[in-house]
Amino acid sequence: xxxxxxxxxxxxxxxxxxxxxxxxxxxxxxxxxxxxxxxxxxxxxxxxxxxxxxxxxxxxxxxxxxxxxxxxxxxxxxxxxxxxxxxxxxxxxxxxxxxxxxxxxxxxxxxxxxxxxxxxxxxxxxxxxxxxxxxxxxxxxxxxxxxxxxxxxxxxxxxxxxxxxxxxxxxxxxxxxxxxxxxxxxxxxxxxxxxxxxxxxxxxxxxxxxxxxxxxxxxxxxxxxxxxxxxxxxxxxxxxxxxxxxxxxxxxxxxxxxxxxxxxxxxxxxxxxxxxxxxxxxxxxxxxxxxxxxxxxxxxxxxxxxxxxxxxxxxxxxxxxxxxxxxxxxxxxxxxxxxxxxxxxxxxxxxxxxxxxxxxxxxxxxxxxxxxxxxxxxxxxxxxxxxxxxxxxxxxxxxxxxxxxxxxxxxxxxxxxxxxxxxxx
Numbered sequence: 001x002x003x004x005x006x007x008x009x010x011x012x013x014x015x016x017x018x019x020x021x022x023x024x025x026x027x028x029x030x031x032x033x034x035x036x037x038x039x040x041x042x043x044x045x046x047x048x049x050x051x052x053x054x055x056x057x058x059x060x061x062x063x064x065x066x067x068x069x070x071x072x073x074x075x076x077x078x079x080x081x082x083x084x085x086x087x088x089x090x091x092x093x094x095x096x097x098x099x100x101x102x103x104x105x106x107x108x109x110x111x112x113x114x115x116x117x118x119x120x121x122x123x124x125x126x127x128x129x130x131x132x133x134x135x136x137x138x139x140x141x142x143x144x145x146x147x148x149x150x151x152x153x154x155x156x157x158x159x160x161x162x163x164x165x166x167x168x169x170x171x172x173x174x175x176x177x178x179x180x181x182x183x184x185x186x187x188x189x190x191x192x193x194x195x196x197x198x199x200x201x202x203x204x205x206x207x208x209x210x211x212x213x214x215x216x217x218x219x220x221x222x223x224x225x226x227x228x229x230x231x232x233x234x235x236x237x238x239x240x241x242x243x244x245x246x247x248x249x250x251x252x253x254x255x256x257x258x259x260x261x262x263x264x265x266x267x268x269x270x271x272x273x274x275x276x277x278x279x280x281x282x283x284x285x286x287x288x289x290x291x292x293x294x295x296x297x298x299x300x301x302x303x304x305x306x307x308x309x310x311x312x313x314x315x316x317x318x319x320x321x322x323x324x325x326x327x328x329x330x331x332x333x334x335x336x337x338x339x340x341x342x343x344x345x346x347x348x349x350x351x352x353x354x355x356x357x358x359x360x361x362x363x364x365x366x367x368x369x370x371x372x373x374x375x376x377x378x379x380x381x382x383x384x385x386x387x388x389x390x391x392x393x394x395x396x397x398x399x400x401x402x403x404x405x406x407x408x409x410x411x412x413x414x415x416x417x418x419x420x421x422x423x424x425x
Contacts (some may be wrong), residue, residue, distance in 0.1 A: 012130070015298070016267040022209045023413060024150050024238045024270075027096025027120035029066050029214060031271050032238030037264070037300055039269035039291045040067035040240075042100070047084070048076035054087045056284060061095040062337070063285035064292050064303055067182040067271065069123060071099040085118040096120035104162075106141035109238045113119035116145050120360050121152040121213075126198040127161040139198070143205045152211045153202065154240055157194040159187070159218035166197075168188050188227045191216040192234065193312040199237060213271070226259055232268045241269035241392070248277040253290055260294055269358060305332050307350035308363060308370075315375040316355035322375070324400045325353040343415035351407060361385070371403045386410065 024275030031038050041060045045053045047070050057390025058066050072078050083411025085097060099119040101108065106129075109116045116122075122142060130138035146153050157163075159216025167190040174180045195214045202212060214237045216227045224243050232239060240425035243259045246252035256274045263269055274294070291305040293343040309325035310316060328351055339346045364385040371394070373382045382394045384406060394402045 005314045015265050015300070018267045019232045019236075019239070019269075021236050021238045021270055022212075024152055024210050024213055026067060026098070028094060028215075030327070031098055032216070033270075035270070037269060037295055038066045039064060039286050039288060039295070040069065040271055040273050041065040041284070041331065042069040042273065042275075042292075043071070044278070046077070047071050047073075048080050050080050050083050050087065053080070053084050053297070057084070057095065058091060058093045058289055059099070059285055061093050063288040065095065065288045067098055067121070067284075068095050069100050069273075072101055072108055072115065072119075073359055074104075075108065075111070078108040078115040080119040081112070082114040098123055101142070103127065106138040106145075109142060109145045115274060116149050119151065121154060122146055122283075123156055124156040125156050125161055126194045127158060127159055127163045128276075130168070132165075136201075139201065140205055142292055143207050145203045146211065147206050150211075152213065153295040154213040154215060155195055155198045155199075155202065156215040156217065156240065157191050158244060159191065159220075159223070160244070160349065162187070162190055163194045166194055184223065187224040188218075188223060188230065191218070191227050192230050195231060196235060199235070208210065209237060213240050214238070215240035217242050220263055221241060221255055224259045225262055228263050228268050229266065232266075235422060238270045239268060240271050240273070242273040242275055244275055244276070248279065252276040252327075257278075257294055261298060264300060281299045302347045304336055307332070307366060308350065308352045308354075310353070310355035310360070310363075311354055315358065316373075318355070318373070318376070320400060321353050321355035324371075324403065325402070328353060328404060331404065339415075346411055346415045349411065353403075365389075368414070369407055371399075373399065 018034060021032040023035060024031045030100055031039055041058045043053055045056050047053050051145045053070060060068050072081060081099065097119050098121040100123045102125055105122065105124055129135060129142065134305055143153065167187065170186050170190050174186045195216050199212055199214055203209065214231065214235065216231050218224045218227060221243065228241065240261055241260055245255045246256045255278065260269065260272055269382060272291050274287045274291045278284055278286065295301045296303055307329045310321055312322065350367045352364045352370030354363050354366065354370065355370045359379055360372025361383060364372050369386050371382050371384050374380050380395060382399050384391045384394060384403060
């Protein structure tokens, strides 16, 4: 029984204390050091397409991405970066831009100084920053450019492009060990060492810890959890968290939520990205919404009001509650950009739209404002609860519209200047 009590205390204690990391400044955004966990995303446009990239960066920023990464893979892309920054600034979109560099990042940053200046952070991969005798010199070139421009670097090891020289060395050492471990464990160790050795090298060159963020991304959930736990245990660098190549649709969402949820609960992660594969022609901002929902569902941050809705069953043959839940959520999302300035704290609002009498009244009482719609065979009446108390009973064909009006009124009274809603029959 004592073990059960201790376990209960551990569960009820919630997330573990955040892993202590050095705080990093990326443009106007603080990462690590106890700052709120930052949401970021990445464009999938050709960066040389200035108008297309500006449009997508702006959309991602409006959706809530606090950092946006763009690919800088060739001269045309590097030349476009300062123009992208200028256009965004003219639009009032001040989201920091991260340049994603592979293979020739040292050359692009040197040849296009305006690109180096316009970016807030450079992302480099120790597995492909350079090869053999050129690796150290090209890595040094990038770090020195970052130092001169007072920029941050993310050293991002990746399972799919791991430093093969380091991996071979560790595999050989393991093979000769009297107690060898499995190859996947060796690969995870190579991931961690790749990030940490590169960070130590950058510090030796002169880049301070408060200008570095580390990541070690893989596509398998259990491997990701193991790698990041080890990385956090062996360093105090700010950490970028993400499951690489998460996949498309529900698979990508579920995998990312599982992996990131466990690590965030462990106190690991200062900035996150959900790397979803969009459907053809799909909405790129979905990855931002999923990242926000992970953080908000777990209680780390609040971004938009939450709408709890009944899943439906044989007791709820009407689609009224489904349509109302959708309409309320859509309405709230559309109004949030304006509401953030008009109604401080509105993102913490909880709304419940329930479909029958079984759980409806109870769930509605737990929400700030909730409605229990009539289910199959029930009296055509819908009680509304405000702050845990019965507020009103709605009847007739305009129940949905009447409830939407009550939600708007509640927001105005609670988060506006007129005071608090009071319950009444």
